[in-house]
Amino acid sequence: MGFAFAVAKNNFPGIGGPNYNDYGFGNCTTMSEERNLLGLYIGLIKVLKCDLDDLHGACVNGRLDKFTVDTFEAAKSKYGNALVVGKYYTWFLENQHVVRNIAVTRFVKK
Numbered sequence: 001m002g003f004a005f006a007v008a009k010n011n012f013p014g015i016g017g018p019n020y021n022d023y024g025f026g027n028c029t030t031m032s033e034e035r036n037l038l039g040l041y042i043g044l045i046k047v048l049k050c051d052l053d054d055l056h057g058a059c060v061n062g063r064l065d066k067f068t069v070d071t072f073e074a075a076k077s078k079y080g081n082a083l084v085v086g087k088y089y090t091w092f093l094e095n096q097h098v099v100r101n102i103a104v105t106r107f108v109k110k
Contacts, residue, residue: 004052007041022059024099037098039088044068048075064099068092 003019006012012034013019020026023041028034044050050071058067072089 004045004055007038007045010038010042012038022102024064024102027098027102033095033098036088036091036095040068040092043086043088044071048072059102062100062102064102065096068099069096 003013003023006014006019012025013023015025024037025034028037044055045052048071050067055064055067058064068089
C-alpha cells in the first residue's frame with residue numbers, strides 16, 4: 001500500500017496523485033492542515049498500528065472520519081486518554097470535513 005509506506009516514512013503521499021486526494025490532503029486549505037492530517041495518519045499507522053486493510057476500506061467507502069474516531073476512541077479506552085490524545089487527533093475532531101464523504105470511485109467495480 002503506497003499510502004501507508006509514505007506515511008510510515010513521515011512523507012506526504014504524492015501531491016496531486018490519487019492517494020493525496022483520496023485521503024483528504026486535497027481538501028486541506030493550508031500547509032498547516034496538511035501537516036496535521038499527516039500527523040494524524042502517522043498516529044493511526046505507526047503508533048496505533050491500525051489495520052491497513054480497514055483504513056483502505058474506510059477510504060474507499062468514504063468513511064475515514066468514522067474510522068479515525070472509532071480507532072482513536074478505542075485506543076483511549078484501552079490505553080487511557082493521556083497516552084492517545086495528542087494535538088493531531090484534537091485538531092481532527094474539529095476538522096473532520098477534510099476527509100468526510102470523499103468519493104473514491106476508481107476502486108468501484110462497474
